[in-house]
Amino acid sequence: MSDAAGTAAARGPSLARRLRTSWHVRIGGTILGMLVLVAVLAPLITSYDPARPDVPQRFVLPSRMHVFGTDNLGRDIFSRVIYGSRVSLRIGFVSVGIAFSCGVTLGLLAGYYQALDNPIMWVMDVFLAFPGLLLAIAILGALGPSLTNAMIAVGIAATPTFVRITRSAVLRVRNREYVEACRAVGATDRRIILRHVLPNISSEVIVTTTLSMAAAILAASVLSFLGLGAQPPTPEWGAMVFVAKDYLNIAPHLAMFPILAIFVTVLGFNFLGDGLRDALDPRLYR
Numbered sequence: 001m002s003d004a005a006g007t008a009a010a011r012g013p014s015l016a017r018r019l020r021t022s023w024h025v026r027i028g029g030t031i032l033g034m035l036v037l038v039a040v041l042a043p044l045i046t047s048y049d050p051a052r053p054d055v056p057q058r059f060v061l062p063s064r065m066h067v068f069g070t071d072n073l074g075r076d077i078f079s080r081v082i083y084g085s086r087v088s089l090r091i092g093f094v095s096v097g098i099a100f101s102c103g104v105t106l107g108l109l110a111g112y113y114q115a116l117d118n119p120i121m122w123v124m125d126v127f128l129a130f131p132g133l134l135l136a137i138a139i140l141g142a143l144g145p146s147l148t149n150a151m152i153a154v155g156i157a158a159t160p161t162f163v164r165i166t167r168s169a170v171l172r173v174r175n176r177e178y179v180e181a182c183r184a185v186g187a188t189d190r191r192i193i194l195r196h197v198l199p200n201i202s203s204e205v206i207v208t209t210t211l212s213m214a215a216a217i218l219a220a221s222v223l224s225f226l227g228l229g230a231q232p233p234t235p236e237w238g239a240m241v242f243v244a245k246d247y248l249n250i251a252p253h254l255a256m257f258p259i260l261a262i263f264v265t266v267l268g269f270n271f272l273g274d275g276l277r278d279a280l281d282p283r284l285y286r
Contacts, residue, residue: 015279018279022278023275024271025275025276025279028267028270028271028272028275029272030268031264031267032268032269035085035265038085042082042085042086045082048076048078048079049079050075050076050079050082050233050235051075052075053073053074054073054074056074057070057074058073059071059247060074061253062253066078068253068257069251069253069254071240071244071254077240077253077254078257079235080240080258081235081237081240081257081258083235084235084237084258084261087234087235088220088236088261088262088265091147091150091151091154091216092213092216092269094151094155095152095155096155096158096209096212098151098152098155098156098158098159099155099161099162099216102155102156102162103159103160103162103163104162104166104205106159106163106166107169107170108170108193108198110163110166110167111166111167111168111174112170112189112192112193120163120167121163121164121167124159124163124164127156127159127160128160128164132158132215132219133222135153135156135157136150136153136156136219136223137153137223139156139157140223140229146230147224147229147230147234147236150220150223150229151220153223154219161212162205162208162212165204165208166205169204169205170201172201173197173201174197176200179192179197206280207273207276207277207280210272210273211269211273214266214269214270217265217269218262220236220238221236221237221238221241222238224236225241225242227242240254240258241255241258241259244258
């Protein structure tokens, strides 16, 4: 065996191959790919308006005309679940986008600059003293109930997680040889952080982002169930369950389908996050 081949064998399979062979990534990617496809093609998948009531058709059981049945106002549940995927994806991307941008920035600063470490982490410890959902509820109490405010609240509540994981990763790499070499040749802190530190902690950040998407969608659904998130007639899964709770005895299908949609979506993100974590950890393939 040549030296090059021996080195390649020692390093293990490539990242692309690890991703292709991970059943977590394949299952999670398939679920989320279908979810995105459904969200994009929603007007082509169903012809019913998700917000338009049809009172004479209320509480219709699943049938050929209404695949998932109808709700208490006669609205097609299948349409509301399909269009709800758009709302849930938007919640996930906006909430995690807020947490990512704020958390990674603060984590980089706290990990790289010792003078900023304690002040930033003290503030994060205050946030972490509250359970994430209670913190989001408190923020919504100040901002008022709405879907936009719910996304902001969930994003703020998730920020400390990004800060702690980013800071921990930066502390591990900030004194590595390549960072010291950059300092020795006069590279600016900005260049070192963006060009050398951040790329080398990207695996932790990517995994955290993926898993946080699932947590954000679930948290927003809970807030909507409590009446603090999406407001009627927005077809959001948590809000649909909130309405359905009053009719469980006569129409359990009102709650079953949005709950199933939440379960499958969260499961897909968790599978993808677990698969990425395994694929991006080189220690598992030595």
